[in-house]
Amino acid sequence: MCPYNVLQIRTVPREEKAKFSLMGRVKLYVHSGKQAFVANPDACRGCGLCVQVCPEKAIKLQRAVQRTIEQSLPAD
Numbered sequence: 579m580c581p582y583n584v585l586q587i588r589t590v591p592r593e594e595k596a597k598f599s600l601m602g603r604v605k606l607y608v609h610s611g612k613q614a615f616v617a618n619p620d621a622c623r624g625c626g627l628c629v630q631v632c633p634e635k636a637i638k639l640q641r642a643v644q645r646t647i648e649q650s651l652p653a654d
C-alpha cells in the first residue's frame with residue numbers, strides 16, 4: 579500500500595476489538611480482522627497514494643507544522 583512503509587496492515591487484537599463501535603466491528607469483520615495503522619509517520623512523503631487506494635476513504639492528508647524550540651518560545 580505505502581511505498582515508504584508508513585502504513586502497515588495488522589490483525590487487531592481481541593482486546594482492541596471490544597473498543598470498536600458496532601460499525602467498526604462490522605468493517606473489521608469484512609476486512610478479515612485486519613486494519614491499517616501508522617507505523618512510521620516520519621517517513622511519509624505526502625504522495626497521496628494511500629488516500630487513493632483506501633477502500634473506506636478513511637485517510638486524509640494534512641500539512642504538518644514543524645517548529646524549532648526557539649520558535650516555540652515567547653518573544654522577549
Ligand code: SF4
Nearest residue numbers: 580622623625626628
Ligand atoms: S501519503 Fe504516500 S508516503 Fe504518506 S502514508 Fe500515504 S502512501 Fe505512504
